[in-house]
Amino acid sequence: MSKPKAALKKIILLSLYFLTIGLKKSNGLMVLTYHRVPRQPDLNDALKVSEHVFDRQMCFLKENYRLLSPNEVAQIINTGMEFPPRSCLITFDDGWKDNYTYAYPVLKRHHIPALIFLTTDFIGTSRAFWHEQLGDLLSKVRGGIDLGLLDRLVMEYPSNVNEMIKRISHIQDDRRQDLIHDLVVYLKNFDVQQNEGLVLKLNTVLGIRPNPVDPMMLSWSDVREMVENNIGMGSHTKGHEILTRLPIERVEEEIFESKKCIQDKTGYPVEFLSYPNGNYDEQIIEIAKKAGYVGAFTCVQGKNVDSTRPYEIRRSHIRENSSLGLSGRFSNLFFAIELSGTRSYLSRFRPNYDY
Numbered sequence: 001m002s003k004p005k006a007a008l009k010k011i012i013l014l015s016l017y018f019l020t021i022g023l024k025k026s027n028g029l030m031v032l033t034y035h036r037v038p039r040q041p042d043l044n045d046a047l048k049v050s051e052h053v054f055d056r057q058m059c060f061l062k063e064n065y066r067l068l069s070p071n072e073v074a075q076i077i078n079t080g081m082e083f084p085p086r087s088c089l090i091t092f093d094d095g096w097k098d099n100y101t102y103a104y105p106v107l108k109r110h111h112i113p114a115l116i117f118l119t120t121d122f123i124g125t126s127r128a129f130w131h132e133q134l135g136d137l138l139s140k141v142r143g144g145i146d147l148g149l150l151d152r153l154v155m156e157y158p159s160n161v162n163e164m165i166k167r168i169s170h171i172q173d174d175r176r177q178d179l180i181h182d183l184v185v186y187l188k189n190f191d192v193q194q195n196e197g198l199v200l201k202l203n204t205v206l207g208i209r210p211n212p213v214d215p216m217m218l219s220w221s222d223v224r225e226m227v228e229n230n231i232g233m234g235s236h237t238k239g240h241e242i243l244t245r246l247p248i249e250r251v252e253e254e255i256f257e258s259k260k261c262i263q264d265k266t267g268y269p270v271e272f273l274s275y276p277n278g279n280y281d282e283q284i285i286e287i288a289k290k291a292g293y294v295g296a297f298t299c300v301q302g303k304n305v306d307s308t309r310p311y312e313i314r315r316s317h318i319r320e321n322s323s324l325g326l327s328g329r330f331s332n333l334f335f336a337i338e339l340s341g342t343r344s345y346l347s348r349f350r351p352n353y354d355y
C-alpha cells in the first residue's frame with residue numbers, strides 16, 4: 001500500500017475508533033469554542049465559522065446532545081454533581097459583533113443557550129485586536145516593504161520579526177496566512193501596547209487603510225438584548241492580555257474589574273471566566289476564585305468528566321472545516337468525528353489557534 005493510502009486508512013480507523021468510544025463513553029460536558037461567525041466562509045481563518053455552517057452544526061448538536069445553559073453548568077458545579085450524559089455548552093470568545101449579527105439569530109431560532117466571553121475594554125468601542133489588524137494589513141501588502149523603513153519600525157523587536165514581515169510581504173496571498181499566524185504567535189510574547197504601537201506604525205508607513213467600516217466588537221445594547229434571550233455573558237478580562245505575563249496586581253485588575261463591568265452593564269451576575277489565549281496558572285485560579293467566579297475555561301482540548309476542576313474546564317475549538325465532508329459541504333459524519341475527539345488527538349501534530 002502506498003504511503004498516502006496507508007495514512008488515510010490509519011486516519012479512518014482512528015476516526016471510527018474514537019467515534020465508537022465517544023458514543024459509548026458519552027458522559028461528561030463537552031464545551032465548544034467559537035470566535036467569529038461571519039456571513040461568508042473563510043477557510044483560511046481558523047477563528048471563523050460561517051453562518052450557514054454554524055446553523056448546520058447547531059441543528060446537529062440539538063439533535064444529538066443535551067445543550068446546557070451557563071446557569072445549568074453553574075448549578076452543577078455549585079452542587080458538585082456530575083454533568084449529564086452527552087451534555088454540551090456552546091461558548092464564544094472575545095465578543096465579536098458577528099456573534100450578535102449572525103450567530104445569535106441562529107441560536108434564537110433553535111432555542112439554544114450559549115455563553116459569550118467579553119473583552120470588556122473593547123465592547124462598545126471601535127477598537128480592534130492588534131493581531132486582527134496586523135493580519136488584515138499584512139494580507140494587503142503588495143510589492144514588498146521598504147527595508148530601511150522596516151528596520152527602523154521593528155527596532156525594539158528581535159531581528160526575526162523583521163525577517164518574518166519581509167517574508168510575508170514577498171510571498172503570494174494564499175500562502176501568507178500560516179506565516180502571519182506564526183508572527184502573531186511570536187508577537188504574543190511582547191506587551192499588548194508595544195504590539196498595538198507596531199500595528200499603528202506599520203499602517204501609517206504602508207499607507208494601508210485599516211478596514212474602516214462598522215465596529216468589529218459587540219455594543220452594550222447587543223449584549224443586553226442577548227442576555228434577555230438565553231445568552232449568558234462571561235469575562236474574557238478587560239484587555240485580552242496574557243495573564244501569566246502580568247504582575248499579580250494587574251491580573252487582579254483584569255479579572256475583578258471585567259466581572260464588575262459586565263454585571264454593572266447588564267444587571268446579571270457573571271459566573272464564568274475564559275483565560276485569554278488559554279494561559280493560566282495556580283495563582284490566577286486563586287484570583288478567579290477570590291473574584292467569585294464559579295468556573296473558568298481553558299483552551300485545553302477535551303471533555304469534562306465531572307465538575308471537580310471548575311477552573312480548568314476543557315473545550316474543543318470548532319473551525320469551519322471541522323464539519324466539512326469530502327465534497328466541501330457540511331457533513332453530519334465529519335462533524336460527529338470531530339466531536340468524538342479524533343481531530344484533537346491529531347491536533348497535537350498541528351499548530352494551535354488559541355486566541
Ligand SMILES: [Zn+2]
Pocket residue numbers: 093094236240276277354355
Ligand atoms: Zn480571546
